[in-house]
Amino acid sequence: xxxxxxxxxxxxxxxxxxxxxxxxxxxxxxxxxxxxxxxxxxxxxxxxxxxxxxxxxxxxxxxxxxxxxxxxxxxxxxxxxxxxxxxxxxxxxxxxxxxxxxxxxxxxxxxxxxxxxxxxxxxxxxxxxxxxxxxxxxxxxxxxxxxxxxxxxxxxxxxxxxxxxxxxxxxxxxxxxxxxxxxxxxxxxxxxxxxxxxx
Amino acid sequence: xxxxxxxxxxxxxxxxxxxxxxxxxxxxxxxxxxxxxxxxxxxxxxxxxxxxxxxxxxxxxxxxxxxxxxxxxxxxxxxxxxxxxxxxxxxxxxxxxxxxxxxxxxxxxxxxxxxxxxxxxxxxxxxxxxxxxxxxxxxxxxxxxxxxxxxxxxxxxxxxxxxxxxxxxxxxxxxxxxxxxxxxxxxxxxxxxxxxxxxxxxxxxxxxxxxxxxxxx
Numbered sequence: 001x002x003x004x005x006x007x008x009x010x011x012x013x014x015x016x017x018x019x020x021x022x023x024x025x026x027x028x029x030x031x032x033x034x035x036x037x038x039x040x041x042x043x044x045x046x047x048x049x050x051x052x053x054x055x056x057x058x059x060x061x062x063x064x065x066x067x068x069x070x071x072x073x074x075x076x077x078x079x080x081x082x083x084x085x086x087x088x089x090x091x092x093x094x095x096x097x098x099x100x101x102x103x104x105x106x107x108x109x110x111x112x113x114x115x116x117x118x119x120x121x122x123x124x125x126x127x128x129x130x131x132x133x134x135x136x137x138x139x140x141x142x143x144x145x146x147x148x149x150x151x152x153x154x155x156x157x158x159x160x161x162x163x164x165x166x167x168x169x170x171x172x173x174x175x176x177x178x179x180x181x182x183x184x185x186x187x188x189x190x191x192x193x194x195x196x197x198x199x
Numbered sequence: 200x201x202x203x204x205x206x207x208x209x210x211x212x213x214x215x216x217x218x219x220x221x222x223x224x225x226x227x228x229x230x231x232x233x234x235x236x237x238x239x240x241x242x243x244x245x246x247x248x249x250x251x252x253x254x255x256x257x258x259x260x261x262x263x264x265x266x267x268x269x270x271x272x273x274x275x276x277x278x279x280x281x282x283x284x285x286x287x288x289x290x291x292x293x294x295x296x297x298x299x300x301x302x303x304x305x306x307x308x309x310x311x312x313x314x315x316x317x318x319x320x321x322x323x324x325x326x327x328x329x330x331x332x333x334x335x336x337x338x339x340x341x342x343x344x345x346x347x348x349x350x351x352x353x354x355x356x357x358x359x360x361x362x363x364x365x366x367x368x369x370x371x372x373x374x375x376x377x378x379x380x381x382x383x384x385x386x387x388x389x390x391x392x393x394x395x396x397x398x399x400x401x402x403x404x405x406x407x408x409x410x411x412x413x414x415x416x
Contacts, residue, residue, distance in 0.1 A: 002226065003269050005219040007261045010227055011253050022218070022228045024253065031386040032410055034277050036393035036403045080411075081216075081228050114403060144390055182276035195216075196274065 018075075020190035023083040030082055031144045034178065038114040038143070038164050045148045047132065048167040051103045059097070061148065064132065067092045072131060074154035076161075077190035089152055091133030094125040105170035109177060110151055113164040118177035119186065120153065120160055122170060129155055132165060157188040157195070201242045203270055208237040211306035212279040212299040212381070212409075215242065215272035219254060229254045232298040232383075232409075233273065236305040242270070245329060247295040278381065278409045282310040286379055289371045290318040291362070291392045293384025297329050299409060300383055308338050318343045319370045321362055321388065324350040344370045362388070364395045374400035383409040 013019045042061040049057040059067075069090050076084045108122045124130065133152040134141055141147035146163025153160045159179050180186050185194040193199060213233055220226040235243035249255045262268070280288065280303040290300040297320055307316060322328050324347060334343050345351075346366055347359045357366075372378040380401055382392045389410045396406050 002218075002220040002224070003267050004222055005257070005262075005268060006266055008219045008221050008257050010219065010221045010225050012225060022226065024227055030410075031390075033408060035408055036397050036406050037390060038403070080230055144386065178277075183274065 017085060019083055020077055021193045022195075023077055023081055023190065026082040026084055029084060029087075029145065030078070030080075032078065032080060033144075033163065034116065035114060038112075040113050040143075040148055040164060042148055045166075047097075047149070047165065049097060049101055049170065050167065051101060051170045052105045052172050055102070057097075057101055064092060064134070064149070067096055069134075070131060072152070072154075074152070076154055076158050078158040079184065079188070079190075079195050083190075088137050089131065089133045090135035091131035091149070091152060093128060094130040094132070095128065097132065098126065101170075103170045105172055107171045107174045109169040109171055109175050110160075110162045110165060111167045111169065112162045113166050116162060116164070116178050118160050118162050119175055119180055120156065121174075121187075124153060124156065125168070129153060155189070157185075157190050159184065160188055201244065201268070201270060203240050203242050206240045206242060207273065209233050209242070209273035209302075210276070210279040210281060211236065211303040213273035213275045213302075214299070215244065215270050216274060217244075217254065217258070218269040218271065219257060220269070227253060230274070232302065234298050234301050234305075236302060236309040238309075245295070245298045245301070278383070278407050280306065280379070280381065282306060282312050284379065285314055287315045287372045287376050288317070289367075289378045289380045290316065291321075291367075291371075291380065291382045291384075291396075292318070293321045293362075293388035293392075294323075294327070295329070296382075296384030296388065296409070296411070298383075300381060301330055303381065304334075304338075304341060307341070313340060316341045317370055317372065319346055319362070319366060320344070321346040321348060321384070323348050325352050342370070362392055362395070364399060367392070367395055367399060371396075371399075374402075377402070377405065380406045381409075382406065383411075386410045 045061045047059045071090050073088050109119050130153045132149050134149040150163045151161050151165045188194050214230045216228050218228045231244045234245040292300045351359050382389050389408050
C-alpha cells in the first residue's frame with residue numbers, strides 16, 4: 001500500500017511520452033559505470049561469439065563495418081530512474097551476427113572490455129531487438145558511452161546494454177552478470193519495474 | 200534523517216530509493232546515497248537541491264519531521280567499503296559525490312578501523328564544503344585535503360583548478376601500495392579522476408566509480 005506523500009503533486013510526463021513506472025524523463029545523456037572507462041582502439045577491437053560447444057565466431061572492426069548497419073531510434077530506460085526518448089543509433093543487428101551460428105543455447109552472457117558482464121535470454125537478442133551499436137546521434141560512439149561499440153537492447157534496463165562490448169557467450173544455463181550478482185534483477189524489464197532481485 | 204523500522208544494516212557507500220506518491224496515485228523515485236554509518240534504524244541522507252527538480256525541493260521544503268516516505272534499500276554492492284578491508288583507501292569526491300565517501304569515513308570511525316584513509320575532496324569554493332566541521336575535526340589515520348576549483352581560502356597552498364595527477368600523487372597512495380580507490384562525483388570529474396589514476400598505474404579493478412549529476416533530481 002503506497003504511502004501518500006502529503007503535499008506532493010509531482011510532474012506528469014509530457015503528452016505522448018510513455019514512461020515505465022518509476023521513471024522520469026531526461027534530455028541529457030547521463031553516464032554510469034562501475035569503474036574507469038576502457039579506451040579501446042578500432043585496431044584492437046574484436047568481437048567474439050562463443051557457443052555452448054566452444055565454437056568461436058570473431059569479427060574485427062573492419063569486418064563489423066562491412067556488415068549491413070541499421071539505424072534504430074529507441075527509448076532508453078536506466079534502472080537509476082532516468083529515461084531518454086528517441087535516441088538515434090547505428091549498429092549491426094544481432095540477427096545478422098547470429099545468422100550463421102549453430103546453437104542450442106537459451107541464455108547469453110555478454111562480456112565487455114574492462115571485465116563487465118551482463119546476462120539475458122538469447123531470445124531477447126533476436127528478432128530486431130538488439131544491436132552492436134557503433135554510432136550515436138550521427139557520431140562515433142564516445143568511450144564514456146561505450147565506444148568503440150556497445151550492445152544496445154533497449155527493451156531492457158540499460159545496464160543490459162553492455163558498454164565496450166567484446167563478446168557474447170551462448171550458454172545452456174543462465175549465469176548472472178556483474179550487477180545481477182549484486183542484487184539487481186536477472187531480467188530487468190522496465191515495464192514490469194524489475195529493478196532488483198525479487199521484483 | 201529517517202527512522203526506518205527494520206532497516207538492515209547498510210554497507211558504507213550504498214544508496215536508497217525514495218518514492219513519492221501523489222494523492223492520485225502518480226509516483227516517482229530517486230536514488231540518494233546514505234551519508235551515515237550503520238546505526239540501528241536510523242538512516243541519514245544528504246540531498247542536493249536541484250533547483251527545478253521534482254523530488255529534492257519536496258524533500259527539503261515541503262516534507263516535515265514526522266512525515267512518512269517510502270524508502271527502499273540498501274541498494275548497490277559494488278561501490279562499498281567493508282570494515283574488514285585492511286588495505287589503504289583513497290577517496291576522491293567531487294561536489295555532492297562526497298556523500299557515500301562520508302559514509303565510509305564515518306563507518307571506519309564507528310568501528311575504530313585502522314585502514315589508512317586519504318580523502319581528496321573537490322569543491323568549487325569553501326561554502327560548498329559539506330560536513331566541514333566534522334572533516335576539519337578529523338580523526339587518526341584520515342588525511343583530508345580540499346581541492347578548490349574556483350575560489351580557495353586565502354592561505355590555501357594549492358592553486359585553484361580541477362583535479363590533476365599531481366594532486367593524486369601528493370594526496371593519494373602510490374599504486375604499489377595497492378590501495379582501493381573510490382571516486383564519486385559528476386561524470387566529467389569521475390572520468391578525469393579515473394583516467395588519471397589508471398595512468399598513474401592503479402589497477403582498473405581497484406578503482407570503483409559512482410557517477411551522478413543533477414539530472415532531473
